Amino acid sequence: MGRVPCCEKDNVKRGQWTPEEDNKLASYIAQHGTHNWRLIPKNAGLQRCGKSCRLRWTNYLRPDLKDGEFSEAEEQTIMRLHAVLGNRWSIIAAQLSGRTDNDVKNYWNTKLKKKLSGMGIDPVTHNPFSHLMAEITTALPPPHVAHLAEAALSCFKDEMLHLLTKKRFDFQLQRSNAPQGTNASTCLTTKMMRKRIMWRRSG
DNA sequence: AAACGATTCAACCGCTACTAA
DNA sequence: CTTAGTAGCGGTTGAATCGTT
Numbered sequence: 001m002g003r004v005p006c007c008e009k010d011n012v013k014r015g016q017w018t019p020e021e022d023n024k025l026a027s028y029i030a031q032h033g034t035h036n037w038r039l040i041p042k043n044a045g046l047q048r049c050g051k052s053c054r055l056r057w058t059n060y061l062r063p064d065l066k067d068g069e070f071s072e073a074e075e076q077t078i079m080r081l082h083a084v085l086g087n088r089w090s091i092i093a094a095q096l097s098g099r100t101d102n103d104v105k106n107y108w109n110t111k112l113k114k115k116l117s118g119m120g121i122d123p124v125t126h127n128p129f130s131h132l133m134a135e136i137t138t139a140l141p142p143p144h145v146a147h148l149a150e151a152a153l154s155c156f157k158d159e160m161l162h163l164l165t166k167k168r169f170d171f172q173l174q175r176s177n178a179p180q181g182t183n184a185s186t187c188l189t190t191k192m193m194r195k196r197i198m199w200r201r202s203g
Numbered sequence: 204a205a206a207c208g209a210t211t212c213a214a215c216c217g218c219t220a221c222t223a224a
Numbered sequence: 225c226t227t228a229g230t231a232g233c234g235g236t237t238g239a240a241t242c243g244t245t
Contacts, residue, residue, distance in 0.1 A: 015214075016239085038230075054231075055214070090233060101233070106212050207245080215237075222230080 013047040017056055021046055025053055026061050059102045066098025070107055078104060078112060083126040 028044035034057065037050035046053065070078075074096050081092045089101035089108075096104065116123040122132050137145050 017213090036230090051231085052214075058232095059213075087234065102213075105234075110211060205245105208243090210242075211240085213237105213239090216235085217233105218235100219233085220231090222228100224227085224229100 011047065012049045012052075014052070017060075021048070022056070022061060025056060029057060029061075059100045062100075064098055065100065070099075070111075074099070075112065078108060079116070079126075082108065082112075 024044045024046055028040060032043070034040070037054045041048045041050055041053050077095060078092055081095060085091055089105045093099050093101040093104045113123045120129050121127070122129055125132065140148065
């Protein structure tokens with residue numbers, strides 16, 4: 001009944017992929033395509049689960065993937081679609097050529113969510129926090145509102161402190177030595193990009 | 204120079220819908 | 225129709241890296 005198992009879990013390697021593994025997978029797929037993920041690791045000589053191979057291919061090895069930072073336009077598209085679709089990352093990613101759902105999800109969680117919060121917009125509902133507070137005050141009795149407001153204020157205080165500290169650091173860095181349009185985060189991204197390119201070349 | 208906390212993102216996990224036997 | 229594997233998705237984790245103290 002049914003089909004044979006996808007892979008033997010005991011005999012499967014996990015963790016970071018090596019350039020050799022990447023090469024094996026990429027060259028196998030270049031020749032044979034991605035018709036059967038269960039057979040791909042076996043035929044390509046990889047001790048990996050088919051699921052792991054599929055993920056590695058779709059998120060990293062696919063030749064049509066776009067490298068580099070998200071553009072302003074891409075950022076706007078993500079924000080606009082997230083406001084309508086919520087966390088439907090694959091659908092959102094499908095509107096951005098060369099981006100994967102994992103890319104979009106990570107970008108949202110690490111950058112856009114904070115950016116929206118910093119602008120006073122709730123990243124879940126995409127409404128200003130003031131709207132949220134107004135809704136809460138009408139929905140809850142006064143004692144609950146007071147407790148909630150106290151809790152929210154302490155969260156907000158921490159978040160603002162964090163944002164202001166980071167802003168000040170970025171500003172100082174920009175003023176002291178960086179060329180126009182450069183800040184700490186783009187420096188970091190550039191370093192990571194270089195690392196990724198070197199990694200690919202070494203393979 | 205070392206320790207520490209924050210951040211990023213690749214990879215894994217668990218679930219669901221679909222499909223083959 | 226039932227069972228079990230596959231593909232794909234979103235949530236989560238943890239190693240690597242960075243900046244700060």
